[in-house]
Amino acid sequence: MKLAMIGAGYVGLVTAACFAEMGNEVICVDADAAKVEALEQGRIPIYEPGLEAYVKRNHAEQRLFFTTELAPAIQKSLVCFIAVGTPQDRDGSADLSMVLAVAKEIGKAMDGYKVIVEKSTVPVGTARQVRQVIEAELRARGENFEFDVVSNPEFLKEGTAIDDFMKPDRVVAGCDEVRVAELMRELYAPFTRTNRPIIIMDVVSAELTKYAANAFLATKISFINELANICSRTGANITKVRQGIGSDPRIGALFLFPGLGYGGSCFPKDMQALIHTAKAHDYKPRLLEAAESINQDQRKIFVDTIRSHFKDDLQGKVFAVWGLSFKPQTDDIREAPALTILSRLLEAGARIQAYDPEAMGATRQYFGDRQDVSYAGSTYEALEGADALIICTEWTKFREPDFDRMRAVLKTPVIFDGRNLYNPQKLAKLGFKYYYIGQKVD
């Protein structure tokens, strides 16, 4: 099939590359000329394992193209995916300006029947708005082309995006017309061959399904963090409690790790957007609001632990920080807990020596050039002369470090572990003061 992918970000680029890999011809459109030029030259603007090989191969074999020109891409394609950002607006709702701007451009460029697919995460009712915007443009042009709007939310996870897309747990397609349901089945057939379901539903339910999935997962994280906070008051061991409940298949062991709370480009904004949608429909989403507020507190509790260890005096203290991205295997720092934690420490007069395998470039851009934040070439370099180590992201290379070397390089052997990577008894024996999530508060 001939496809246009509008937006070449974490979702758009992966989706485009995977569709091309299955033999489709995909034109990837992005408004960011520098990004398009980089892609043209084989440079991948994001860190996503496996993506580079897919992009390069399919570009070289002329199934994957990059351009800033939207109109020709629309005209050459039957299916037009909208995969632009839907960031949080000031009132918590999803900001649809980019989605609707693309819809307008599609309406201006269309020259025949098209299938418009919402790939971006968009609230209930967006397909209707997209339809209205396109219809208005067609009316203004005196044209009357038919088109369908499909909701096809994306469930890939950054860090394993290629695998998630190639072997999805399920594909959800919101199709109000039978003809597009068949087309979506055909498009996704290579990905769903091995009993992976394609679930066809109405558009509104598909739009809500994406938020439902993210809200459930976010709530699961807040649930275990709340349990960790109860453990810290009762002396129960959160790791044991987690294992004790996670082995029940109704609960499940995945996504049940206590930590610094959820971050990233999706959960925080999608929770806010769903809360906003519920309220706009006169429903108070108490569970979602509680999950959100537990999530916010989790970072504060961690910073309070650091402050309390240093008797509220962080002026001039040096912190080594391991991990900046919102989770391992990505360079994405959007809403990363590390950013909030580092900002609080810097405000209190601390200095940061950070290390992350992939996210230092993005973090440097975020904080700008400043004297009190430096970036180390290795985990151990970050520790040099530091008053403590703070772990914000659970990259695998942080799991089995050389503790003797760490103790030798740190000024004082103190670790604040926001991801519960180590055995507390072992670290105590090795002479570390080790703080972790869910630890008993004296």
Ligand SMILES: NC(=O)c1ccc[n+]([C@@H]2O[C@H](COP(=O)([O-])OP(=O)(O)OC[C@H]3O[C@@H](n4cnc5c(N)ncnc54)[C@H](O)[C@@H]3O)[C@@H](O)[C@H]2O)c1
């Ligand atoms: N990142 C994820 O893991 C993930 C997972 C599932 C769903 N989503 C959803 O997918 C959508 C995209 O997320 P993302 O992380 O890929 O965003 P992103 O910011 O990485 O990418 C969006 C891209 O769209 C481009 N763009 C913006 N306006 C444009 C326009 N008018 N024409 C062409 N290109 C334009 C931007 O330049 C950017 O490259 C969001 O709605 C998000 O919630 C993201």
